[in-house]
Structure formats: structure tokens, C-alpha cells
Amino acid sequence: MKRLSILFCMALFALSAFAQKRPNVIFILADDMGYGDLGCYGQELIQTPNIDKLAASGMRFTQFYAGTSVCAPSRASLLTGLHTGHTPVRGNFEIQPEGQFPIPDSTYTMAEMFRKAGYATGLFGKWGLGHPGSEGAPEHQGFDRFYGYNCQRQSHNFFPDHLWDNKQRVGLANTPTDQRQYAPDLIQERALAFLTGNSKAPFFLYLAYTLPHAGLQLPAGDSVFEAYKRKFGEKPVAVPEKWDGKGYQPQAYPRAAYAAMVTKLDSYVGEVMQEVKRLGIEESTLIVFTSDNGPHREGGNVPEFFNSSGGLRGIKRDLYEGGIRVPMIAAWPSVIKKGTESDYAGAFWDFFPTFAALAGQPAPAGTDGISILPALTSRGKQKQHAFLYWEFHEDGGRQAVRMGDWKGVRLGVKKDRNAPVQLYDLATDPREIKDISAAHPDVVKQIAAIMAREHIANKDFPLVAEK
Template identity: 60%
Template sequence: MLLLILLIFQFNESYAQTRNKPNVIFIMADDLGYGDIGVYGQKLIKTPNIDALAKNGIKFTQFYAGTSVCAPSRSSLMTGQHTGHTPIRGNKEAKPEGQFPLKGSAYTIAELFKDAGYVTGDFGKWGLGFVGTEGDPNKQGFDQFFGYNCQRLAHDYYPDHLWDNSTRIELPNSLTKSEVYGPDLIQARALGFIAANKTKPFFAFMSYTLPHAGLELPENDKLFLEYRNAFKESPKQVKAVKTGPSLYKGQPYPRAAYAAMVTRLDDYVGQLVSKLKDLDIEKNTLIIFTSDNGPHVEGGNDPQFFNSGGGFRGVKRDLYEGGIRAPMIMSWPSVIKAGSVSDHIGAFWDFMPTFADITSQKKPQKIDGNSILPVLKGQGSQPKHDYLYWEFHENGGRQAVRMGKWKGVRLNAKTNFNSPLELYDLANDQAESKNVAASNPEIIKKMTRIMKNARVENSDYPFTSQANIP
């Protein structure tokens, strides 16, 4: 009898500890601009469910993505390291499918959650290593993966296959036949994952592909028809464009399609929240909503028409604010005060230490982030970054530093690591319209040192050479 009582006590204690751990749902939109959400100023596109997350939680106004394109931005999130340290620093392709793999030695947020006793799932787009490689999501901490392994194949919303862990799921789609809308199938699997794990702590990474190009929706989609009528958009002559494994199908009404895809994404968010409420686990679930980089211009998309950049300069692939400043909303009813707004300066690499604090895990070494749990709890002891650093390996190579109110940008860094820095005072010039480098030589010296010392050269993604370092 004593043994039975002891076992019951231990089970109850273990169960209580498990349930005290919050569920975490991390929603990452693909190529969604800072200004594409209602609470960030969007006037033409409806996002009521995402807006409700902000109303019930906290909205950040100065939070940044890992960098300005997909794979390295996601690597930064996964590893808690900025792009001067994270293993994946570009969209490098690999055969037969997928991108250059995240190294097996990398420690990811999914692995941290698993170490804390969580069930983990990724639903959407991976892009950090093909099935069977060391970058396979199942080898990087995810118990379940369903979606597009290859980010280039994710350009097609009617794919001929998706991946269920290591099993290829054939779909009845082709260039001339569109029967199964990939994102709907992915959403259904995600909702099933949440329902199946309602009694366990879970981490769900919702790596949605919307609203990345190509701009595709199911035939006779209601949202698409509503926006087409609202915008009175004239049809454009288009054709499918194939580059390597990429396929951008033509879209004669790109504005209506983009808006409808954003609102469809918003509907998916609403479905997730409804599922949590139905399962009575909403209060103990942290929901994070953001985007991997700034708005795209592919597939006929028109970010200027929607003010997708929210008034900031630049788009995807730029290290100006429009390319890297991201919408960042978090809702956690039992912890975060509803209707909060924070101007704390943070970035993707802050999530590793934040999740470590939330799950009572030891923070990994060699990370670049600070936990933002004090901000979420409304405490005044939030540590601040001395600086934030980014690099981008395409278009001649670019670097950027955010240091307090100052923002430095260097172009053509791969050919000349000593090329002149542009400097902007974001407190007075958020549009980065006036380069004040000439009148602030000491700030330029500091940023020059940061750009040189904040990074470690990566042989898989060479950025500099001894010849171009001063």
C-alpha cells in the first residue's frame, strides 16, 4: 500500500511539473512584410485573427528576423546565433532535393524542447537539409515533420509531393492539374498534432509558406474573389516560369492573390486559436507570430501597393529595415498582459535563451541571444543587446549592424570588406533616407570593428578573404 501511494504521488508530481510547462506554437509566415498586418498599419488586407493575438498579448515594434532570406534566417532562429555564427548563411541548393544541411553538431530549439520533455513538430517548409542528411528535421529535434522539405519546391502550392517525416506523399497535382492545395493539407496535419498531444507539453513550429510566391489559391476562392472586386485589378498576361526546380505559376491578379493569401494565413491562425480553446489549453500556450524576412517582389507581387514594408526602406534580400524588421506578436494569456506594446530591440537569436528560461533548461554556449522572458512578464530587468549583426551573401555581400538608435549598412562586402558604411539615425529617420556617416566618424569606427569581429568565417559559405580584409 505504501509503495502504491508513493507511485501515485510521484506520478502526480511528474504530471503537475509537465503541465506547468507551457505549450509553444511558433508561427512563421514566409516573406510577409512588417506592414502587412492590421495592427502594424495595414489598410487593405484583413488580418482579424492575428490582430486579436496582439490585442490579447504583446506587439513588438523593433524586432528583427535572422536575415533577409529564408534558409539562413531559419538557421538563426533554430540555433540562437546570428548570421555571422549560424551554420547556414545562404540559400545553397543540394541534390537530389532540398538545401545544404544544417550540421548534426548544431543544437536547435527543437532539441532544447525535446530535452525538456516536449513533443515536437514542424509543419510547413523546412529548407535546412534533405531527408536522410544530418539536416533532416527528424535529426534536428522534430518528432514529426510534414510539408515541403525543399524551399524551392515550396514555391508551388499544388506540389506533386510532400514529406511525412521520411515518407514521400504523392499528390494528384501537376502543371495542368490542381487538386490538393498543399497548405490546407499541412494545416490539417498540424491541428491533428495539437489535438493528439493536448495532455503533453508540445512545441509546434508552424513554418507556413504563405504568402511567398508563387501567388496561388484554390479555384473560386472566396477571399480571392472579394479582393479582386475590391481592387478592381485588370488581368495581366502571365506564364509559368521555371528556374531549376523552382516553378512560379502565372497569376493574372497578383494583388488580389497576395491579399487573399495573407488573409488565408490569418484564417489558419484563427483555426489554431480555436483548436486551443476547444481543447481548453489556450491559457497555458504561448503563441508567437512573425515572418522570416521582408516582403517579396516575385510572381508579380506589389509590396508598394500594400505598403508591405510599413514605411521602411527595402524588401526581401535587403538589410535595410524593410528587409529584416519583422512583425512580432506573442500571446500567452496566463503570463503576458493583454494589449502590451514593446519597443525592445530583439532578434530571432533571442528565442533560444528565452525558450531555455521558459522550460528551465540550461542555456547553450556560443549563442548570441538574450532571453526576453522579462519583457513577456512585464518586468524591468530585461538585458539589452550591445548590438545586432546581420550578413547576407548574395548581391555582392552585405552587412548590417543595429547599435542603439544607429543602423549601419555595408554593401559589396564580399569584394571589398572595407567598402564605405552607410549610417542612419533610426530615432529620427526610420526610413533610412539620410546617410549621416560623414558626421559621425566615431560611430563608424565602432561599427567597422563590429562588422569585422562579430563574425567567424564559414568555409561552406565563404564571405571574406584575407585579400579584402583591411
């Protein structure tokens, strides 16, 4: 009898371990949300109770980074497990009339890995990695179900005339002067339906929300928007009486609108958390929340008003900390301890090998990432990166390296591939105020060597000038 009891316990342990290796994964990606935009990261003006609750129920990372400082290449880094010196998509390259430069068909994506492992895969929100019908469209990159914006340029309008349901173009009853259907609400409705419909088997749900990216738009009469208007005492700025649909829609109350969009995103996250709880899958579901880059200044937004960068230097498009350091929260009640904090210095390319390990799949060949399971589970020693590397192809070309607490930034690379490297010590100068490159030529030399080595030439997105 005792032997049977021992065998039974061992079987339960084995089943438990297997379940932990194959959890559901919900990956929530905010769009242009800064490191300091959440209450759990110090935000004082904007209410984010649900995301704050998520952080309290799991682990909050304080030194985690996006793939780079704009949408498409950052998301390419996320889905490929490669930093932006290696990813096939490294910039926001537009394809007319709709879409962006496609991820090649040969690319092995995170979604393809999950599907190979037997997961149902769904993407709801913004894609931006391949125009409709191209090899880079979501249905060709591992997603069973897609609903939302194919094109990130079109996602600048939250009242678009169409969205995509897999390969089908779905017309909406919106015009620039008659805005009836708020796209984020439609996307959320279908995301929750996917969650409910796939709760009995492993699933990967990628929620690529478009908030709080500009334009700063909300449904008419939105109560949270009205509340922030009163809270800030914001006086309206002059805007055209009618909008022609081109560019960002002008917003008379940009501060209140930005705050309301962050809080609206928080409410969507709360709905997801509530549904996971209702379905009884909390213990078997890993929820990750992060942002694709730092805060934006488009559409009238003033990130300084909210301290959206959390006191760090820079915003979207910068490779200073404010442009690439992002909030990152992971919650999984059966595995991750509540209310914990990690100072692990990681980046988007770490997610692919981490999720591959959870799904029982090999890490992708040539990944730049490291599995962060030891950090998440507090079991075993977490391997550390020797360095982190970023590049950015706009504004003259930029490169950055973090090596321990050293941070190197190089500007104007397209004109001069050997442009000076600014050097900062993040341990004593996290705001990157004092360039100490002259005092540490040996460190500068090491960082310059990493920049030269890690940038692999890409003809579609040239970073450096030709020799």
C-alpha cells in the same frame, strides 16, 4: 487549520509557477510577410482579423528582427540561437535534386532542447535546412513529427507533386495543369491533428507556413481571392495559357492573390487559436507569431501597393529595415498582459534562450541571444543587446549592425571587406533616408569593428573577399 491553508496556498503557487515555466509553445512563422502586412501593424488593404486579435490579446513588438533577409539563414538563426555571422547555414544553398545545405549533426537546435525537456515536437510547413536523408533533415534535428516541404525551392509551388511525412515521400495528385490538392490546406490539417493529439502534455509546435511567399497561388474559386479582385478592381495581366511547372506560376491577378494569401494565412492562425481554446489550454500555451524576413517582389507581387514594408526602406534580401524588421506578437493569457506593446530591440536568436528558460533548460552554449522573459512578463528588468548583427551572402555580400539607435549598412563586401559603412539614426530617420556617416566617424569605426569581429569565416558561405 490556518497553517494548512497557508501550506495549501503555497503549494498552489509553486504548481502555478512550475506550469508557467513549462508552457506549450506554438511558434508561427510566416514566409516573406512584411512588417506592414498586418492590420495591427497598419495594413489598410488586407484583412487579418485573427492575427490582429492575437495581438490584442497579448504583446506586439515594434522593433523585432528576423535572422536575416532570406529564408534558410534566417531559420537557421531561429533554431540555433546564433546570428548569421555565426550560424552554420548562411545562405540559400541548393542541393540537387531536392533540398538545401544541411545543418550539421553537431548543431544543437531549439527542437532538440524542447525534446530534451520532455516536450513533444512537431514541424508543419517548410524546412529548408537539410535535404531528405541528410544530417540536417528534421527528424535528425529534434522533431518527432514533420509534415510538409523539405525543400524551400519546391515550396514555391503550392500544388506540388509530393510532400514529406517524416521520412516518407507522399505523392500528391497535382500536375502543373491539374491542380487538385492545395499543400497549405494539407499541412494545416495535420498540424491541427498534432495539436489535438498532444494537448495533454507539453509540446512545441513549429508552424512554418509557406504563405504569402510566391508563387501567388490559391485553390480554384477561392472566395477570398475573388473578393479581393472585386475590391481592388484589378485588371488581369497577360499570362501563358499553360504553365510548365518551372519557376513561379504566372498569376493574372497578383495583387488580389497576395492579399488573399495573407488572409488565408490569417484564417489558419485563427483555426489554431480556436483549437487551443477548444482544448482548454489557452492559459498554458504561449503563441508567437512572426515572419522570416521582409516582403518579396517575386511572382508579380508589388509590395509598394500594400505598403508591405510599413514605410521602412527595403524588402526581402535587403539589410535595410524593411528587409529584416518583422512583425512579432506573443500571447499567453496567464502571463502576458493584453494589448501591450514593446519597443525592445531583439532578433530571432533571442527565442532559443527564452524558450530554454521556459522549458527549464540551460541556455545554449555560445548563444547570441538574450531571454526576453522580462519583457514578456513585465517582471524584472529586461537586459538589452549591446548590438545586433546581420550578414547576407548574395548580391555582392552585405552586413548590417544596429547599436542603440544607430544603424550601419555595408554593401559590396565580397569585393571589398572595407567598403564604406552607411550610417543612419533610427530615432530620427527610421526610413534610413539620410546617410550621416561623414558626421559621425567614431560611430562608423565602432560599427566597422563589430562587423569585422562578428563575422566568423564559414567556408561553405564565404561573405568577404580573401586577403
